[in-house]
Amino acid sequence: MLAVFKKELRAYFTSMTGYIFMASFLFFTGLFFTLLNLGGGSPNFNNVLSNIQFIFLLAVPMLTMRLIAEEAKQKTDQLLLTSPLPLRDIVVGKYLAAVSVFLGALVITFLYPMIMSTMGEIAWSEIIGGYIGFFLFGCALIAVGLFISSVTENQVVAAVLTFTALLVLWLIDAIIQGLPIDRTSGIFFAGALVVALAAVIYFTTKNIYVSAGTSLVGLVAILAAYIFKPAFYDGLMPRVLQWFSLYSRYGEFDMGVLSLSPMVYYITFSSAFVFLTIRMLEKKRWS
Amino acid sequence: MIQVENLTKRYGQHVAIDSLNFTVDSGEILGFLGPNGAGKTTTMNILTGYISATEGRALVDGVDILEEPEKVKQMIGYLPEFPPLYLDMTVDEYLDFVSDIKRVSQTDKKQSLEKIMDLVRIGDVRKRLIKNLSKGYKQRVGLAQALVGNPKVLVLDEPTVGLDPKQIIDIRNLISELGKDHTIILSSHILSEVSAVCERVIIINKGSIVASDTPDNLSKGLDDGTKLLIRVAGPAKQALKAIKEIQGVKFAEAQGSKERDTVDIAIESVPEIDIRKSLFYAMSKASYPIMMMKSMGLTLEDIFLQVTNQETEVR
Numbered sequence: 335m336l337a338v339f340k341k342e343l344r345a346y347f348t349s350m351t352g353y354i355f356m357a358s359f360l361f362f363t364g365l366f367f368t369l370l371n372l373g374g375g376s377p378n379f380n381n382v383l384s385n386i387q388f389i390f391l392l393a394v395p396m397l398t399m400r401l402i403a404e405e406a407k408q409k410t411d412q413l414l415l416t417s418p419l420p421l422r423d424i425v426v427g428k429y430l431a432a433v434s435v436f437l438g439a440l441v442i443t444f445l446y447p448m449i450m451s452t453m454g455e456i457a458w459s460e461i462i463g464g465y466i467g468f469f470l471f472g473c474a475l476i477a478v479g480l481f482i483s484s485v486t487e488n489q490v491v492a493a494v495l496t497f498t499a500l501l502v503l504w505l506i507d508a509i510i511q512g513l514p515i516d517r518t519s520g521i522f523f524a525g526a527l528v529v530a531l532a533a534v535i536y537f538t539t540k541n542i543y544v545s546a547g548t549s550l551v552g553l554v555a556i557l558a559a560y561i562f563k564p565a566f567y568d569g570l571m572p573r574v575l576q577w578f579s580l581y582s583r584y585g586e587f588d589m590g591v592l593s594l595s596p597m598v599y600y601i602t603f604s605s606a607f608v609f610l611t612i613r614m615l616e617k618k619r620w621s
Numbered sequence: 622m623i624q625v626e627n628l629t630k631r632y633g634q635h636v637a638i639d640s641l642n643f644t645v646d647s648g649e650i651l652g653f654l655g656p657n658g659a660g661k662t663t664t665m666n667i668l669t670g671y672i673s674a675t676e677g678r679a680l681v682d683g684v685d686i687l688e689e690p691e692k693v694k695q696m697i698g699y700l701p702e703f704p705p706l707y708l709d710m711t712v713d714e715y716l717d718f719v720s721d722i723k724r725v726s727q728t729d730k731k732q733s734l735e736k737i738m739d740l741v742r743i744g745d746v747r748k749r750l751i752k753n754l755s756k757g758y759k760q761r762v763g764l765a766q767a768l769v770g771n772p773k774v775l776v777l778d779e780p781t782v783g784l785d786p787k788q789i790i791d792i793r794n795l796i797s798e799l800g801k802d803h804t805i806i807l808s809s810h811i812l813s814e815v816s817a818v819c820e821r822v823i824i825i826n827k828g829s830i831v832a833s834d835t836p837d838n839l840s841k842g843l844d845d846g847t848k849l850l851i852r853v854a855g856p857a858k859q860a861l862k863a864i865k866e867i868q869g870v871k872f873a874e875a876q877g878s879k880e881r882d883t884v885d886i887a888i889e890s891v892p893e894i895d896i897r898k899s900l901f902y903a904m905s906k907a908s909y910p911i912m913m914m915k916s917m918g919l920t921l922e923d924i925f926l927q928v929t930n931q932e933t934e935v936r
Contacts, residue, residue, distance in 0.1 A: 336721070337718060337721030337722045338722065340718075340721075341707075341718050344714075345707075345709065348709050348710075349709060408705070408706075408707075408708070409701060409703045409705050410705040410706070410707055411705075412666075412671055412699070412701045412705045413705035413719070413722075413766065414722065415670070415671050416669040416670055416671050416694055416697070416699045417694060417719075417722040417723055418691045418692075418694040418695045418722075418723060418724055419691075419722050420691065540633075619671070619672050619673050620672075620673050621632070
C-alpha cells in the first residue's frame with residue numbers, strides 16, 4: 335500500500351495537478367480570509383471554511399480524475415493487478431494519496447488562524463472543530479471522485495462526471511425542498527427504486543430470474559408497507575435523498591461543534607465509496 | 622509447472638477462449654501461436670490473474686490462481702502486449718516502484734535491479750524518463766519489469782512486436798537465455814520467432830487449440846510430400862517431359878521463366894524417394910543444366926495457414 339501511496343503522491347507533484355490544486359485551493363482560502371477576516375474584522379475563521387466549499391466542485395475532480403481512469407487507459411493497471419498486491423491496498427493507497435494532498439493544502443491554511451491569534455484571542459477549539467469537519471467533508475467527496483474515476487477510462491469523462499455528481503450533492507438540499515411529499519409520489523418513488531435495483535442486478539449478473547425475483551420481492555414489500563403502515567410513504571422521497579445530503583451535515587462543524595454523528599456519517603460515506611471502487615475494479619475483472 | 626484445465630472465457634455471447642487444456646513443464650519455453658483475436662492475450666491475462674475465467678481453472682506450481690491469487694502472482698512475471706510503463710517516471714524510479722509492489726526485500730532490491738538492468742541492457746538509460754525512450758528500450762524496460770522479483774514463470778505477450786530486426790534478435794537471444802532458469806510462455810504471430818526460441822508450440826485459433834507439438838514435429842506431421850523448385854536452362858516442354866519420367870515424381874509444373882532461356886519448375890514427389898540425384902542425372906543427360914534447386918519443405922508459416930484454414934473449413 336505504501337508503494338502505491340508514494341507513487342501517487344509523486345505523480346501529483348511530477349505533473350501539474352498537485353500544484354494547480356494547491357494553488358487554486360490556497361488562492362481562494364487566502365482570498366476569503368482577506369475579505370472576511372482581515373477586511374471584515376471578524377475572528378470567525380469557520381466562516382471562511384464554509385465559504386470556500388464551492389471550490390470542492392472544481393478541486394476534487396482535479397484531484398481524482400486521473401487516479402484510476404489513467405491506469406486503465408495506459409494499461410498500467412495490468413502491472414498493478416498482476417502484482418501480488420491485493421486490490422484493496424491499491425485502491426486505499428490511491429485514496430490516501432489524494433487525501434494527503436488535500437490535507438497538505440489544508441495544513442498550510444492553518445497559517446491564517448495563527449496569524450489572527452497574534453492579534454487577539456480566538457476560539458481555537460471551534461476552529462479545530464471546523465477544520466476536522468471540513469477535512470472529513472473533503473474526504474467524502476474525494477471518495478466519490480475516486481469511485482467515478484474507476485468507472486471510466488477517460489480522465490475528462492471522469493472529471494465531468496465527478497463535477498456533475500458533486501453539483502447534485504451540492505444542490506440536493508434545494509432539490510429536496512421542491513419535492514412532493516404526498517403518499518402517492520412516495521409509493522411511485524419506492525417502485526422506481528425497486529425497478530432501478532432490479533435493472534442494476536440484471537446488468538451485473540445477466541440473470542433474468544434473480545432480477546425478476548428481486549423486483550417481485552420489492553413490489554410485495556411495497557404493497558405490504560402500504561397496507562400495514564401507509565404513513566411510511568409520507569415524504570419518502572425527501573427522506574431518502576436526505577441520506578445523501580453531505581452539505582447539510584456540515585452545519586454543526588460550521589458552528590464549531592464537534593459532534594459524533596456527522597463525523598461518523600462522513601467516514602461511513604467515504605468508506606462506502608472506497609469499497610464500491612474496489613468492487614467496481616473487481617467486477618471489471620469478471621466481466 | 623503450469624496446468625490449464627478447461628479454461629473458458631466468454632464475453633456475453635462471444636466466446637474468447639473455449640475450454641483450453643494444456644500443461645507447461647518446468648523450464649520449458651512454450652510458444653503460443655495464433656492469428657490476431659485467437660485468444661492468446663485472453664489466455665495470458667487469465668494465467669496472470671488480470672482477468673478471471675468464466676469456467677475452468679489454471680494452476681501454477683499446483684496453486685489455483687483463483688484460490689491464492691497473491692501466491693500465484695508472486696511466481697509470475699508478466700509482460701503484456703503494451704508494456705505497462707509509467708511514462709512520467711525514470712527507469713530507476715519505475716523499477717524501484719515495481720520492486721516495492723512485488724515485495725522484493727529492501728536489502729536485495731538494489732542488487733537484483735542492477736542484475737536485471739545488466740541482463741536486459743538498459744543501464745545506460747536508467748536516469749531517463751520512460752516517455753523519452755525508444756520503442757526498443759521501452760520494450761526492454763517492460764521485460765525488466767517482468768523479471769523483478771525473480772519469478773519462476775515468465776509470461777510474455779508478443780515481446781518483439783514493433784522492434785527493428787536487430788532488437789528482435791537481441792530480445793530473442795535474451796529469451797533463450799532466460800529460458801535456462803525460467804518457465805516461459807511466449808505468444809506471437811511471427812512464426813519464425815516461435816520456431817527460433819520455443820521448444821513446443823501451441824497453435825490456437827478462434828479460442829481453441831488446433832495443434833500442439835514441437836516446431837519440427839509440426840512441420841513433419843503436415844508434410845504430405847516433398848516439394849522442389851528447380852530452374853533449368855532449356856525448353857519447358859522437353860524438360861517437363863524428362864522430369865515426369867523420373868521415378869517418384871508425383872507432379873511437375875512449369876512456373877514461367879524468371880531468367881533468360883530458363884524455366885522454373887515446381888516438382889512434388891512421394892516422400893519415400895529422394896529424387897534429387899535422379900533429377901540431376903536426368904537433366905544432365907538431356908543437357909539442360911540445373912541453375913538452381915531449392916527445397917520447398919513446409920515452413921511453420923504454411924503449417925500455420927494450413928491448420929488455421931482447416932479449422933475454418935470444419936466450421
